[in-house]
Amino acid sequence: QVQLVESGGGVVQPGRSLRLSCAASGFTFSTYDMHWVRQAPGKGLEWVAVISSDGNSKYYADSVKGRFTISRDNSKNTVILQMDTLRTDDTAVYFCVRDDHDDIWGNYRFDSWGQGALATVSS
C-alpha cells in the first residue's frame, strides 16, 4: 500500500535551517509529482511546494519562495524540503503529498498524505 513517512522535524531558532525528508513506498515513485502542504497549529492548510516526477519543474508558495527548496531522489524514493532562513510563522506540521494527476483532464488528486512532521521555529 502507499506509504509516505516524513522525518526531520524539530525545534530550531529563527534564521536557522531545517531539512525535511519524505520516504515513499508502495508505488512507482518516479512517475508521480510530489507536494508539501503545511498546517500551522490550529490553522488551515497551506500549499507549500511541488516537484515534478522528473524533478525538472518546481513551484513554490510566495510565502516560502527564495527560502525553501524542494528536491527529490528517484533512486531512493525520497522527496526533500530544505527550509532556510526560517521564521516563527513557518511553525507548522508539514505533510508530504502524492499527486495522482491526469494529464488528459488536468485534474490534480492529492490522494495520499504522510502523517506529517512538526517544525517549530522559536527562540
Add this chain to the structure above:
Amino acid sequence: AIRMTQSPSSLSASTGDRVTITCRASQGISTYLAWFQQKPGKAPDLLIYAASTLQSGVPSRFSGRGSGTDFTLTISSLQSGDFATYYCQQYYTYPFTFGPGTKVDIK
C-alpha cells in the same frame, strides 16, 4: 494568487442531517476544485476532485457541484464519522490554494 473562501466557517448538525458547505473562488477556476476532510490530529483525506467526482472509496452520501467560482459540498445524511473539518482547494493554477475550512460538529 486565487483566494478561496468558505461558508459557513463552522456549523452544528445532528446525525442524519443534510449539510451543505459553500466554497467560492476569487476568479474562475472551471471545475479544478477538490474537497478534503480532516479529523483532529490526522492528515486530510481527499473526498472529491474535479468539483463533482467522488474519490474511490468515498461514500456516496458526499457530493459536489459547481463550476467557475461557486461550489458546494453536500453530505446527504450526516454520519458520526463525518464530524470533521472540510477544506476546498483550487488546482487551476499555481500557487494552489485552500479555503479556510468549515468545521462540522455535533449539535
